[in-house]
Amino acid sequence: MDIRQLAPEEISDRPSDRRTVASETVYEGFIWNVQRDEFELAQGTDPLRRDYITHPGAVSVLVLDDDDRVLLINQYRRPVGMTMWEIPAGLLDVDGEDPAAAARRELAEEADLRAEQWDVLVDFHNSPGSSSEANRIFLARGLSEVPDAELHERDGEEAEIHGTWVPLDAAVRAVLEGRLNSPAAVVGLLAVHAARADGYRSLRPADTPWPGHPDLR
Structure with a gap:
């Protein structure tokens, strides 16, 4: 693991700009759906696939x-x-x-x-x-x-x-x-x-x- 020295005020979750290759809804439910995304962790790498619940919050x-x-x-x-x-x-x-x-x-x-x-x-x-x-x-x-x-x-x-x-x-x-x-x-x-x-x-x-x-x- 890469352990980095950060100031406490630097610790913050941030949106990521990783590229989405493909996205589709694979299940539509009563309150929430299931979405399947393919995305790149880094440019030029093989895409990863993940299914997850899309939720209104x-x-x-x-x-x-x-x-x-x-x-x-x-x-x-x-x-x-x-x-x-x-x-x-x-x-x-x-x-x-x-x-x-x-x-x-x-x-x-x-x-x-x-x-x-x-x-x-x-x-x-x-x-x-x-x-x-x-x-x-x-x-x-x-x-x-x-x-x-x-x-x-x-x-x-x-x-x-x-x-x-x-x-x-x-x-x-x-x-x-x-x-x-x-x-x-x-x-x-x-x-x-x-x-x-x-x-x-x-x-x-x-x-x-x-x-x-x-x-x-």
Whole structure:
């Protein structure tokens, strides 16, 4: 392995300009498709072929109240056959919708809540070796309830959603003890725990550009 000496501020994921030789959709699904790409790692080398899920991306919301508690919601997840404690989240499946607006919508739909203060908490890719999915987690504070007349009617798996408020430190312990496994919840809880150390001053504004999302570069 080539170990390079880099300054900490140089450590950053970046888009790559490697040449695509061929690309086709090999499966069309209900929510996402499977794409097959052939590409060159270096000019003149034999192309590599990879299949991966093309995904619209998602937003998640780490909800923190004035008592340093986080909101976790419980939902059934068919692929892993588990009911999981998660944070509110949803797909970026509305054409032209801003990620921060999508986060506000998901918070209202899944948790019946609104928030006055929004920050970008952390960005991540669920599985960059097999999916294009990018996920942005927002930190939501300054909470209020959605009026009864504006409540969203949940259906499908979302109809079974129920929630609980957990002290942040207890939620982090649940992650480290292996009791919470949802990727957005794990990443979000550890990130907000780290951000709390400097009073959340290191967080980015809610409208910060998102070059990690393939469609938002």
